[in-house]
Amino acid sequence: MRSLGPVLTVLVAILAIWYVGAVLMNARWAEDQAQRAHKTLTTSELVIQTMEQKRPVLPAPHQVAVALWQGVFAVSPTSKRSLVYHGWVTLSATLLGFVFGTAAGVLLAVGMVYNRAMDMSVMPWAIASQTIPIVAIAPMIIVVLYSIGITGLIPKAIISAYLSFFPVVVGMVKGLRSPDAMQIDLLKTYNAGGVQTFWKLRMPSSMPYFFTSLKVAAAAALVGTIVGELPTGAVAGLGARLLSGSYYGQTIQIWAVLVVAAVLAAGLVMVIGGVQSVTLKRMGMER
Incomplete structure (x- = not known):
């Protein structure tokens, strides 16, 4: 159990940095879309939109996790999509x-x-x-x-x-x-x-x-x-x-x-x- 502590700490730190990077790198597209629609995004709306893009510059960890689930468990192992x-x-x-x-x-x-x-x-x-x-x-x-x-x-x-x-x-x-x-x-x-x-x-x-x-x-x-x-x-x-x-x-x-x-x-x-x-x-x- 003691050995899991440092591993989990590093994992949490990586995920936190990853999420921050996803927000920063995907924010430009979300802001451009808001400007075209003549809207002003709040901080929470901006963060949410950076996490939901279909073609993000940097996908959020949960988006990659969903893609892994769909590619590994949701289809047959013999499928060309697997x-x-x-x-x-x-x-x-x-x-x-x-x-x-x-x-x-x-x-x-x-x-x-x-x-x-x-x-x-x-x-x-x-x-x-x-x-x-x-x-x-x-x-x-x-x-x-x-x-x-x-x-x-x-x-x-x-x-x-x-x-x-x-x-x-x-x-x-x-x-x-x-x-x-x-x-x-x-x-x-x-x-x-x-x-x-x-x-x-x-x-x-x-x-x-x-x-x-x-x-x-x-x-x-x-x-x-x-x-x-x-x-x-x-x-x-x-x-x-x-x-x-x-x-x-x-x-x-x-x-x-x-x-x-x-x-x-x-x-x-x-x-x-x-x-x-x-x-x-x-x-x-x-x-």
Whole structure:
């Protein structure tokens, strides 16, 4: 219960700031409408009107909550109007891209730790790849894959993997190199080979770094999937809902989609955190 106090305090503060921002940003439209009707709004009337606009600049929290209820609970999960349906489309590509990115990141990290030439050549390119804006490279990836007949889930998963592999590379390289010289020398006195040193020392030592990097990679994978849905003309997925909302000025829909995306990202991080806790406890690294 004590831990809920700070969380609720922050939540109340965010909601209060959000409501104030909604009033300030939506007031201009309400005042313009009143002037056209030759009316003068009182403060209470102004506040009420800023909370009831169909296309507000900044939707009020209760408007977003209503949109979430209508998109999640008021329609069938298989309906094209359901945020659950669109969330699953995005999540499926995210999970596939996350697996691709994680596998690529681990393999690259192992290669860089055990091969100096690979370390000197691959790491600079890995860093440079993250300086390219994903909104610029995503259309190119989609066009190239489309030209060879690859469409659907795979292009979005590749874009997702492109963003998610880098945190895994950095985390695993740091983790695999975390054992100090004394620990490595101790294994050598036991006549342990390179493979045994890897599985008995380097890999277990890298687990805390690995799971931390996975949490970052999961969030990045979700961002990559949503960005990958924007230039494809997709009709399903959170990116498609964002795009349609921007076309028709449906700011409430946009904010509802953003909340769903945030919940998905938080859910992925929580799942990874649960797996981390169980794994590290079994390895004796946590109590």
